[in-house]
Amino acid sequence: GQNIDQPTEMTATEGAIVQINCTYQTSGFNGLFWYQQHAGEAPTFLSYNVLDGLEEKGRFSSFLSRSKGYSYLLLKELQMKDSASYLCAVTDSNYQLIWGAGTKLIIKP
Amino acid sequence: ETGVTQTPRHLVMGMTNKKSLKCEQHLGHNAMYWYKQSAKKPLELMFVYSLEERVENNSVPSRFSPECPNSSHLFLHLHTLQPEDSALYLCASSQDDSSGANVLTFGAGSRLTVL
Numbered sequence: 001g002q003n004i005d006q007p008t009e010m011t012a013t014e015g016a017i018v019q020i021n022c023t024y025q026t027s028g029f030n031g032l033f034w035y036q037q038h039a040g041e042a043p044t045f046l047s048y049n050v051l052d053g054l055e056e057k058g059r060f061s062s063f064l065s066r067s068k069g070y071s072y073l074l075l076k077e078l079q080m081k082d083s084a085s086y087l088c089a090v091t092d093s094n095y096q097l098i099w100g101a102g103t104k105l106i107i108k109p
Numbered sequence: 110e111t112g113v114t115q116t117p118r119h120l121v122m123g124m125t126n127k128k129s130l131k132c133e134q135h136l137g138h139n140a141m142y143w144y145k146q147s148a149k150k151p152l153e154l155m156f157v158y159s160l161e162e163r164v165e166n167n168s169v170p171s172r173f174s175p176e177c178p179n180s181s182h183l184f185l186h187l188h189t190l191q192p193e194d195s196a197l198y199l200c201a202s203s204q205d206d207s208s209g210a211n212v213l214t215f216g217a218g219s220r221l222t223v224l
Contacts, residue, residue, distance in 0.1 A: 004151065008149065030208070030209025031209035031210055033212075035213075035215075040217070041217055042113070042199070042214075042215035042216055042217045042218065043199070043213075043215045044215070045212045045213070045214075048210055048212065050209060050210065087152070089152075091209035091210075091211075095207065095208075095209060095211075096154075097154070097213075098151075099151035099152040100151055101149055101150055101151045102149075102151075
């Protein structure tokens, strides 16, 4: 079967750096997404990786290793507003989007 | 309005009621989706409409009935639901270009409670 694994919950301190990991086993690969979802709000797109390497967007970076079936989302200079759930999703060979259960990130002062 | 709008935001219904969820997108996208989101579970794709035609129905019970009258509007008709159907129902849209890079724009969801 197809599977996306990510930690259920993580805690970090304001101003620090946190890395949220995502591993996947899918039938084929056509890209990996990260979405952010604040409580009670819509998920919003953060990043898309289809080639190996690091993509940086301001305080957020996303890394992909296709050979390892692995990605991470790196958040720097954490702010209280970064408290949210982070969803990892992979597009498989049939262009179906497979979702992880999300990682709830709690930021403490 | 811009983006994807869902109404109602909250809905409580009995198992014998009939209600509908509404979704509207103002982005000019050609595909719309219904997802079910339950606590600590992955998003479950329920229905996909591309160019107003249903292209996917992931074995969803018949008590859920979608309707897509045009490319901007999507409905989810609900009848004789079960308590386990209580969840957040998310609508999304995208510009489907048959690549792996379709970015979804989500609505804020309709929180459904079935008593």
